[in-house]
Amino acid sequence: MTTHAxxxxxxxxxxxxxDVQVQVAGGLPAFTIVGLPDKAVGESRExxxxxxNSLGLALPPKRITVNLAPxxxxxxxxxxxxxxxxxxxxxxxxxxPDEVAGYVSLGELGxxxxxxxxxxxxxxxxxxxxxxRGLICPAVQGSExxxxxxxxxxxxxxxxxxxxxFKGMQVLARPEPKLAEDDxxxxxxxxxxxxxxxKRALEVAAAGGHxxxxxxxxxxxxxxxxxxxxxxxxxxxxAEALEVSMIHSVAGxxxxxxxxxxxxxxxxxxxxxxxxxxxxxxxxxxxxxxxAHNGVLFLDELPEFQRGALEALRQPLExxxxxxxxxxxxxxxxxxxxxxxxxxxxRCGYLGDPAQACSKAPRCGAEYQSKISxxxxxxxxxxxxxxxxxxxxxxxxxxAEGSAEIAARVAAARAVQAERLAALAPxxxxxxxxxxxxxxxxxxxxxxxxxxxxxxxxxxxxxLSARGxxxxxxxxxxxxxxxxxxxxxxxHVAEALSYRRLVPGRS
Amino acid sequence: xxxxxxxxxxxxxxxxxxxLAAWWLRLKGYSVLARxxxxxxxxxxxxxxxxxxxxxxxxxxxxxxxxxxxxxLHAVTANQRRRIARAAEAFLARRPDLTAxxxxxxxxxxxxxxxxxxxxxAWRMDA
Numbered sequence: 001m002t003t004h005a006x007x008x009x010x011x012x013x014x015x016x017x018x019d020v021q022v023q024v025a026g027g028l029p030a031f032t033i034v035g036l037p038d039k040a041v042g043e044s045r046e047x048x049x050x051x052x053n054s055l056g057l058a059l060p061p062k063r064i065t066v067n068l069a070p071x072x073x074x075x076x077x078x079x080x081x082x083x084x085x086x087x088x089x090x091x092x093x094x095x096x097p098d099e100v101a102g103y104v105s106l107g108e109l110g111x112x113x114x115x116x117x118x119x120x121x122x123x124x125x126x127x128x129x130x131x132x133r134g135l136i137c138p139a140v141q142g143s144e145x146x147x148x149x150x151x152x153x154x155x156x157x158x159x160x161x162x163x164x165x166f167k168g169m170q171v172l173a174r175p176e177p178k179l180a181e182d183d184x185x186x187x188x189x190x191x192x193x194x195x196x197x198x199k200r201a202l203e204v205a206a207a208g209g210h211x212x213x214x215x216x217x218x219x220x221x222x223x224x225x226x227x228x229x230x231x232x233x234x235x236x237x238x239a240e241a242l243e244v245s246m247i248h249s250v251a252g253x254x255x256x257x258x259x260x261x262x263x264x265x266x267x268x269x270x271x272x273x274x275x276x277x278x279x280x281x282x283x284x285x286x287x288x289x290x291x292a293h294n295g296v297l298f299l300d301e302l303p304e305f306q307r308g309a310l311e312a313l314r315q316p317l318e319x320x321x322x323x324x325x326x327x328x329x330x331x332x333x334x335x336x337x338x339x340x341x342x343x344x345x346x347r348c349g350y351l352g353d354p355a356q357a358c359s360k361a362p363r364c365g366a367e368y369q370s371k372i373s374x375x376x377x378x379x380x381x382x383x384x385x386x387x388x389x390x391x392x393x394x395x396x397x398x399x400a401e402g403s404a405e406i407a408a409r410v411a412a413a414r415a416v417q418a419e420r421l422a423a424l425a426p427x428x429x430x431x432x433x434x435x436x437x438x439x440x441x442x443x444x445x446x447x448x449x450x451x452x453x454x455x456x457x458x459x460x461x462x463x464l465s466a467r468g469x470x471x472x473x474x475x476x477x478x479x480x481x482x483x484x485x486x487x488x489x490x491x492h493v494a495e496a497l498s499y500r501r502l503v504p505g506r507s
Numbered sequence: 508x509x510x511x512x513x514x515x516x517x518x519x520x521x522x523x524x525x526x527l528a529a530w531w532l533r534l535k536g537y538s539v540l541a542r543x544x545x546x547x548x549x550x551x552x553x554x555x556x557x558x559x560x561x562x563x564x565x566x567x568x569x570x571x572x573x574x575x576x577x578x579x580l581h582a583v584t585a586n587q588r589r590r591i592a593r594a595a596e597a598f599l600a601r602r603p604d605l606t607a608x609x610x611x612x613x614x615x616x617x618x619x620x621x622x623x624x625x626x627x628x629a630w631r632m633d634a
Contacts (some may be wrong), residue, residue, distance in 0.1 A: 028595055028610050032634035045633070061611040062626045 003097040005087035006104045007132060008124040012284065012324075013122075013246045015127035017071040017104070020080065022087030022388055027063035029408035031086070033263040035068030035073050042503070044081040051085060051159050060092055060384050076283055076412040079118040082264065095166050104128035105136035108218045112158040121145050121254030122245055125153070128356045137160065142175025144249060144257030146244065157433060170269070180258040190402035193312045199225070201384040201499065203238035207413040208478030209432035210471075211317070211339040211379060213302070213501075216386030217356075222342035223388070226298045229340060229430065230265040233296070234411045235355055240294045247293055247333060251286050264295035271305040278312045278332055284324045289316045290333035290367035302343040303371040310376055313327075313339070317379050336435070339380065339401060345369070353388065373464040381471045382435070383501040413481040433474045441470060445477035450490040458497050524572030525556050528615040531623040532568070535559045540605075546597040553594030557615075565608035566627065567595045572617045583614060584628060592632050 007022040031045055049059060066084055068075050082452045090097040106124055109118040115138040125148030126238035128135040134152035137145050142155025156162040157177045164170040189199060198214060202225055205212040214222040236244060241259055248254045248264075249370045268276060268288045279287035289297055299305060316322040320336035348355035358364065377383075414432065421430040434442060447455060459469050471489075475496035480488045529539050531557065537559035545554045557568035569583055569591055583591075599606055614629040 020545065026593065026607065028599075028608060028632055029628070032633070059631065061609060061631070223599060 001091060001097075003087050003090040003103045005083040005090070006101065006131075007080060007083040007106050008127055009073060009118070010077075010120050010123070010250060011252050011329065012286075012333055015123050016073065017127065017131065017188045017230075018073075018080075018083075019077065020083040020087050020327055021067040021069060022084070023063075023067075023092040023093045023398060024060060024066045024088070024089075025063045025065070025150075028218065029059075029061045029063065030063045031059060031066075033068070035066075035071040035075065036067060036073060037080070039256050040078045041075045041080045042066070044078065044084055044109070047109045047111060048085045048088065049481045051081075051109045051489040052088075054111070054113040055095070055160055057092070057161070059088075064088065064091075074481070077118065077120075078108040079106035079120070081109040082115065082159075085109060086136070086162070089163065094124050094163060099166060103134040103136045103152075104131070108138070109159065115139065115156055117141050117252075120250045121257070122147060122242075122249040122254070125151065126246075127381060129323050139175075143178040144245075144254055144259070146175045146177040146349045147245070147259050158489045171283050175257075178256070178258045180255070180261050183262065185374060186231045186403070188231065188403045189225075189228045189335070189400045190407060192224055192228070192387050193257065193396055193399065195225065198386045199386050199406075201228055201382050203228070203232065203410060204411045204475065204478055204482065205340065205382055206240055206406075206475065206499040207482050208381075209338050209416070209434035210475055210478065211434075212378045212382045212384065213342070213377075214219045214342045214384055215345050216342075217351075217353065218344060219330075220386045220388050222386050223300055225265075226296075226340050227343055228403060229263075229296055229298075230263060232407045232410050233263045233406070234264055235261050235295060242259055243334060247286050247290050251291060251292070264292050265298065266292040266295070267298040267300060270299070270301045272305065274306070274309045274312045277309050278316055278335075279324045279331070279394050279475055280326070282326070282416055284326055284329040284331040286333045287322060288321050288336045289313060289337055292337045293334050294336060295338070295448075295502050297337040299339070299341045302341040305373065307373075310383075311373060314375055314379065337424070339381070342386075343369075343372075352385075370462075378467055378500050379471075380501070381386045381475050382499040384499065409482060412484075413478065416476075433477045436474065436477075441473060441477075445473040447473075447476060447488040447490055451476070451488055451493040454490055455493050455497070458493075459477055462497070462500060468500065472500065517594050524617040525559065525570045527555055527617050528568065528570040528623055529546075529559075530548060531615065531617075531625065533559075533617065533627065537566070538566075540602075543622070544598055546593060546594050551593065553590045553592070553597060555591055555594045555624075558598060560605070560608070562590050563608050564607055566611045566613045567591060568613045568615055570615050570617065571631075575618060588632070590631060600601065 002021050007018050007020055008015045009018045025426040033042055033045055040261045053483045086105055087102045089095045089102040106118055108118050110116055116351045117140050119139050119146050121141040125135050129148045129151040135145050139155045139157040145153050153174055156172055165172045207227060216222055245259045249461050275281050277287045278289050313362035316335040320334050322335040323332045338375050345351035346368045351361050351365040417433055418431045430436055476488045476492040479492040479495050529597050539559050541558040544558060545626045547553055554569050556570040558570055611628045612630050616624040
C-alpha cells in the first residue's frame with residue numbers, strides 16, 4: 001500500500017508541492033529514500049527511526065520505500081522529516097492515511113521525537129491554504145503559520161502530540177497569530193546636535209524612499225543618523241509585512257514566528273560578499289538586499305566594500321528585484337530597498353579640513369571616491385555632506401524636534417504619495433515617489449515653468465544622465481509633498497539639485 | 508599455536524554455536540530451512556548461518572558466539588550485513604515459494620554457560 005504526505009520545496013519564496021509517497025511492502029527489510037534527496041534529507045532516515053523508537057514503535061520488518069515526487073527536483077533541507085514520518089505512520093496503520101494526505105506538513109524531527117523549527121513555514125502555509133489543505137508544523141512556528149489565513153493548522157511540539165491529536169486523545173488548539181513587539185527604547189534623532197542639513201536630507205529620504213549617501217569625516221555622526229532612519233519610517237502595511245516576513249521566513253530569521261511590523265534595517269559589514277548581499281550560495285538564499293525589502297539597507301564605509309559586491313547591487317536597486325541564477329536554481333527575490341550609505345571623503349577622513357588632512361589631499365580624495373563607480377553614484381538621489389560637529393554645538397540643549405515630530409511629517413507626505421500613486425497607476429503597487437516611473441512620474445512631478453527652466457539648464461551644466469534627471473524629478477516631488485504643495489515649484493527643483501553629487505575636483 | 512590453528516578453533520566454536528542456536532530456535536517453534544548457506548565468491552560472496560521459518564515469517568539469522576554477551580547490534584558489522592543480504596537474495600531466488608513471507612534479519616547470541624539470546628528484527632538493509 002502507498003500512502004501520501006504532501007509537503008513543500010522552496011524555490012526562493014515560491015513553493016513547489018512535493019508528494020512524499022511511502023510504500024510498505026513485503027520483501028527483505030530495508031528503508032530507502034529515493035527522489036533526489038540531498039544529504040540532510042537522506043539522513044532523515046536515522047532521525048525518523050530514532051523518533052519512532054521514542055514513541056515505542058519499531059519499524060516493521062518490511063521493505064519501506066520513500067519517494068519524493070517529482071523525482072527530478074533536488075530536495076534540500078531538514079523539513080522532510082515530518083512528512084516522511086507521517087507517511088510511514090499512515091503506512092503502518094497508526095494514523096488514518098486520508099487524514100495525513102489532507103495536510104501539508106513540514107518539520108525537523110529530533111531523536112526524542114520532538115519537532116524543531118524549520119525555515120519557510122509562512123510561505124508553506126500560504127501555499128497550503130491556496131491548495132485547500134491544512135498545515136502541520138512545529139509548535140514554535142504555529143503563530144507564523146496562523147497569518148496565512150483560514151486554513152487548519154496543527155502546531156505540534158512532538159510527533160507523539162500529533163499522534164494523540166489524530167487519535168482524538170489530546171486535540172491541539174489552533175495557534176494565535178503574533179506580531180513582533182515594538183522596540184521599547186527606539187533611537188531618537190534628538191540625540192544628535194547640529195547637523196541640520198543632514199537631518200533634513202534624512203527626512204526627505206524617509207518621506208520619498210530615496211537613496212541617501214552621507215559623506216563626512218570620522219565621528220561626525222553619519223552612522224548615528226542612519227541608525228535613526230528606521231524610527232522615521234512608518235510601520236509596514238499588512239501586505240508589505242506579509243511579503244517581508246515571507247523572505248525572512250525562508251531565510252529562517254523570523255523570531256518566535258512573529259510577523260515583522262517595523263521596516264527592516266539591515267547593516268551588513270563591509271566584508272560582505274556578493275552572495276551575502278544579493279543572495280546566492282548553493283541554495284540561492286536571500287541576501288541582505290532582499291532581507292531589507294521594504295526597508296533600509298545601510299552600507300557603512302561604502303568604499304571599503306568589495307567592488308564586485310557593490311556593482312552587484314546596481315540591478316536590484318534599479319529593478320527592485322534580486323535575481324540569483326545558479327546552475328541548479330534560478331530564483332528571484334523581491335528587493336525594493338532604500339539604500340543609505342555613509343563614507344569618509346578620503347582615506348584619512350579629513351579631506352575638507354586643512355588642519356587635519358594628510359599630505360596627500362586632495363588627490364587621495366578623488367582616488368578614494370573613485371572606488372565607487374559612477375553608475376552606483378548615479379543611483380543615489382541624495383548626496384549630503386556631514387561636516388564635523390562644532391564643539392560649541394555639543395554643549396547646547398537637545399533640539400526641540402525629535403523623531404516623533406519628523407516621523408509625523410514623513411507619514412503625512414507618504415500618505416499623500418500613496419494615495420496619488422494608487423489613483424494614477426493602480427495595480428503597480430507603488431507607494432513612494434522613489435518607485436514612480438515613466439509616464440506617471442512625468443505627470444506627478446512636472447515642475448512649473450521657472451522650475452522647468454532651472455532643471456533644463458542644470459541638467460546641461462551638471463551633465464545629468466537621463467536617470468539622474470528623473471531622480472531629481474522624484475526628489476522634487478517629495479520636497480513638494482513635505483511642503484504640502486500641490487505642484488512642484490522652482491524652489492523644490494533647486495533643493496533637489498543641491499543634493500546631486502558634485503565630483504571632487506570638478507565644480 | 509599457529510594462525511591457522513586459531514582460525515580452526517574459532518570456526519569450531521562457531522559451528523557449535525550455530526548448532527546451539529538452531530536448537531534454541533527449534534524450541535521456540537521455528538523450523539530450520541538451511542544452515543551455513545553460502546553463495547558466490549570473492550567480493551560478491553554471501554553467507555547466512557541459519558534460515559528459519561515459523562508460519563509466515565522467514566528469518567535470516569546470524570549467530571554470534573562470544574565469551575561474554577555483548578550487544579548483538581554491534582557484533583554484526585556493515586560488511587557482514589551486506590554479505591548476509593546478498594546471501595538472502597540468492598536464497599530467495601532459489602526458493603521462490605518463500606517470497607510471500609514476512610522477512611526479518613535476526614541475531615542469536617550464544618555464550619558459555621548462558622541460555623542463547625534471540626533478537627528478532629535486529630537490523631535491516633539500508634540503501
